[in-house]
Amino acid sequence: MTTPLPLQHRNSTPPRDSKEVFPSAVLVLSDGTVFFGSGFGASGKAVGEVCFNTSMTGYQEILTDPSYAGQIITFTFPHIGNVGTNEEDVEAGRVAARGLIVRTDVTAPSNWRALEGFDAWLKKNNVIGISGIDTRALTARIRDGGAPNGVICHAPDGVFDLDALKREAASWAGLDGMDLALEVTREGIGTWDEGLGVWANINPLSSPQSQIPSPSLHVIAIDYGAKQNILRCLVSAGCRVTVVPAQTSFDAIAALKPDGVFLSNGPGDPAATGVYAVPVIRKVLEVGIPLFGICLGHQMLGLALGGRTTKMPRGHRGANHPVKDLQTGKVEITSQNHGFMVIPETLPANAEVTHVSLFDGSNEGLRLKDKPAFSVQYHPEASPGPHDSHYLFERFVEMMKNAKKN
Secondary structure, three states: OEEEOOHHHOOOOOOOOOOOOOOOEEEEEOOOOEEEEEEEEOOEEEEEEEEEEOOOOOHHHHHOOHHHOOEEEEEOOOOOOOOOEOOOOOOOOOOOOOEEEOOOOOOOOOOOOOOEOHHHHHHHOOOEEEEOOOHHHHHHHHHHHOOOEEEEEEOOOOEEEHHHHHHHHHHOOOOOOOOOHHHHOOOOOEEEOOOHHHHHOOOOOOOOOOOOOOOOEEEEEEEOOOOHHHHHHHHHOOEEEEEEEOOOOHHHHHHOOOOEEEEOOOOOOHHHHHHHHHHHHHHHHHHOOOEEEEOHHHHHHHHHOOOEEEEEEEEEEEEEEEEEEOOOOOEEEEEEEEEEEEEHHHOOOOEEEEEEEOOOOOEEEEEEOOOOEEEEOOEOOOOOOOOOOOHHHHHHHHHHHHHHHO
């Protein structure tokens, strides 16, 4: 069936000044459920896992976070697009997410930093958006039933082949077993020298930034889909950062004479990425190079230790997740974006669980008792989100300094 869909089939009322007489976008879930709405951004269609993010700020950072590769993001906060876009609030060179879903129509930007409207930015980056969706109902559906696969389609003429879209949504394999790190990793070895001070001073209203210390430690960052703010945090902590592709061999890493190795965040199934990542990480641990992992990097460390990972029913995505540090008893509010987790019961005796989620008790961090290595599931660099956990970069630096003394 390929026919225009009349307005009364929409699941929401269009704005009063709307000139539409039919839906221009549709979201089709793998179980056949259909949501009609208004399209914006690029035209076309995309298939992916439909998830939700509860962050109140940072939509541009979220969409460019490489960890969202393969996913269509439902934003629960209503004011998406209202501050436009700029050249600074990005976490990678391109948009990783396959589409986005919002409740209200995107308005004209109102912010002194805006260089381009959100709709125009999405078109330029070939990203499909749909508004007019009951995002509360969709979020509750994901919360209760897990993140479904789906197809998002924007057709300005309002013509959709719903049967074909339903088949495509139902037949997509999903993220289980999918290695997406290779889609977002860099192609060659490079350096990163921008710190938080340089980046934050783009904003003339920000507080004065401390001088970035002269780099005394060389960190090799393995890029499974690294956010740029992580690299900034490493530089601001006093590190000289060399970024290498996800499949870089241990010998190539060792030849760069690192003081430490960082395992980045990234998308997809950690077990699939672990096929080539785990042997490298095990050699890093064997020779005693200090190691720090974030998000997918945390899962890679868990797998390298012989642990297992599993897909979560709905994952953690937002900037308000409470995590308890079991060593200090303190609670940190954290930024998170992950759909898989390390199963703590599968970790060996020399691995200690250091952090747990206060939402569902899942593992949020670990360290080795006999090796200079630790990792966290959440994002201490934030962007967007709170800065409660920035101290972890200093902890990594101290670990490397102690290793050099010995």
